[in-house]
Amino acid sequence: MSSPKSLPTLRARGAPLASPDAQRALLRSLPIAREFEDALGGPLRATRIDVMQINVGKLCNQTCRHCHVDAGPDRREVMSRETMQLCLDALARTDIPTVDITGGAPELTPHFRWLVEQVRALGRHVIDRCNLTILETPTHRDLPEFFAENRVEVVCSLPHYARLSTDRQRGDGVHERSIRALRRLNEVGYGDGRSGLRLVLVTNPVGAFLPGAQASLETEWKREMKQRHGVSFDALYTITNMPISRYLEWLESSGNLQRYLDALVAAFNPAAARGVMCRSTISIGWDGTLYDCDFNQMLEMPVHASAPRHVRDFDRGLLEARTIELDRHCFGCTAGAGSSCGGATT
Amino acid sequence: MHRPHYYDEHDLGRFGEVGENAPELSKKFFEWYGAVFADGALSAREKSLIALAVAHAVQCPYCIDAYSKDALEKGSDLDQMTEAVHVAAAIRGGASLVHGVQMRNKANGISM
Ligand code: SF4
Ligand code: SF4
Numbered sequence: 116m117s118s119p120k121s122l123p124t125l126r127a128r129g130a131p132l133a134s135p136d137a138q139r140a141l142l143r144s145l146p147i148a149r150e151f152e153d154a155l156g157g158p159l160r161a162t163r164i165d166v167m168q169i170n171v172g173k174l175c176n177q178t179c180r181h182c183h184v185d186a187g188p189d190r191r192e193v194m195s196r197e198t199m200q201l202c203l204d205a206l207a208r209t210d211i212p213t214v215d216i217t218g219g220a221p222e223l224t225p226h227f228r229w230l231v232e233q234v235r236a237l238g239r240h241v242i243d244r245c246n247l248t249i250l251e252t253p254t255h256r257d258l259p260e261f262f263a264e265n266r267v268e269v270v271c272s273l274p275h276y277a278r279l280s281t282d283r284q285r286g287d288g289v290h291e292r293s294i295r296a297l298r299r300l301n302e303v304g305y306g307d308g309r310s311g312l313r314l315v316l317v318t319n320p321v322g323a324f325l326p327g328a329q330a331s332l333e334t335e336w337k338r339e340m341k342q343r344h345g346v347s348f349d350a351l352y353t354i355t356n357m358p359i360s361r362y363l364e365w366l367e368s369s370g371n372l373q374r375y376l377d378a379l380v381a382a383f384n385p386a387a388a389r390g391v392m393c394r395s396t397i398s399i400g401w402d403g404t405l406y407d408c409d410f411n412q413m414l415e416m417p418v419h420a421s422a423p424r425h426v427r428d429f430d431r432g433l434l435e436a437r438t439i440e441l442d443r444h445c446f447g448c449t450a451g452a453g454s455s456c457g458g459a460t461t
Numbered sequence: 462m463h464r465p466h467y468y469d470e471h472d473l474g475r476f477g478e479v480g481e482n483a484p485e486l487s488k489k490f491f492e493w494y495g496a497v498f499a500d501g502a503l504s505a506r507e508k509s510l511i512a513l514a515v516a517h518a519v520q521c522p523y524c525i526d527a528y529s530k531d532a533l534e535k536g537s538d539l540d541q542m543t544e545a546v547h548v549a550a551a552i553r554g555g556a557s558l559v560h561g562v563q564m565r566n567k568a569n570g571i572s573m
Contacts, residue, residue: 327535
């Protein structure tokens with residue numbers, strides 16, 4: 116069975132759900148057992164900032180069917196070097212230990228490598244959220260070496276260790292190219308458990324269901340990736356699909372939306388709620404706007420008005436005291452074992 | 462007009478009601494059921510695939526629904542799930558066919 120064709124971005128198609136307001140309105144139009152804040156029992160406050168997540172843009176070489184960014188080759192929003200400098204200035208004023216760079220395909224942003232080098236020069240840990248196929252493009256084939264030189268932690272998307280599911284979600288041929296890229300990361304020392312070059316795989320469900328137990332899947336994935344593909348890696352993260360953007364469109368058009376939202380609400384886990392990543396993360400958009408997380412960023416819900424809303428005004432104290440902006444999509448972070456950019460939270 | 466029928470997908474969600482007249486027995490069953498499917502010598506994913514195959518062998522629509530979803534959640538893909546159903550079908554087919562030996566014994570015993 117060949118994979119269903121990826122559609123162009125919502126933006127390129129002029130789809131109504133290209134608008135974040137339309138996405139939130141659609142979620143809000145559904146009957147629901149209780150609201151997120153009621154499930155939490157009150158507002159949610161930030162605790163500290165351990166991670167500065169920088170989304171450097173929506174440009175991507177892929178158009179995955181579930182993408183919460185609505186990223187794709189037609190998107191032109193990328194972070195300028197000036198805005199990167201503002202992020203670096205904010206970083207230099209704090210001791211935030213980790214910078215998590217995401218996109219789109221972040222490596223396509225013109226000043227990506229410069230940003231990585233500058234963050235390293237400040238002595239901070241860098242995570243790159245990598246779609247793997249970018250490493251197989253002619254202009255980016257040297258990225259494994261670049262990552263290794265800068266001791267970047269590489270966190271890669273791979274829906275499944277077998278071809279079928281990966282290609283259904285991400286496009287025909289993606290699985291094969293992803294495996295080739297992983298082998299090249301292994302060749303420079305990634306995932307060997309000794310070099311300190313950490314290689315993480317991220318799997319998210321290819322459909323309207325929740326991810327399985329992370330630890331159980333990790334054991335099996337390590338065995339299967341080694342046996343089938345000769346690939347080693349350090350950890351597997353399971354991530355729940357958020358009902359926003361292209362995944363939201365798919366949920367609606369396939370008749371799964373109500374059932375999926377009900378499943379997220381029913382699986383609300385108070386322990387996962389305590390560990391949601393927004394409490395310890397600040398997310399910066401391509402234009403420098405500050406958000407609680409990458410999902411709120413895509414829904415264009417900036418941080419609470421009591422905190423600065425642009426990276427040029429970055430104030431760690433005010434940001435760490437902020438109240439998190441919540442809506443129904445947040446149920447995606449608290450279902451079952453919980454979900455964050457670092458995988459399950461419980 | 463509401464037409465009742467023998468199988469209703471919503472009944473799956475009411476499974477717990479079977480305990481209403483035998484709470485102790487049902488408590489034991491559900492505890493045991495949960496323990497059966499935990500990671501052990503077999504992974505939770507492998508157990509889920511076995512359950513999917515058995516669901517086809519016993520032709521239980523509730524179990525087929527539940528374990529199609531569960532197998533995906535546990536990390537199986539459609540190729541693996543399809544092979545599991547073939548295993549169930551092969552055993553079912555083989556089980557019929559192997560009784561042909563009994564048929565032959567009987568037929569031969571009463572034939573000239
Ligand atoms: S999911 Fe990642 S790789 Fe796929 S289109 Fe979105 S940003 Fe690109
Ligand atoms: S969606 Fe963002 S704001 Fe909502 S709970 Fe998750 S991390 Fe926090």
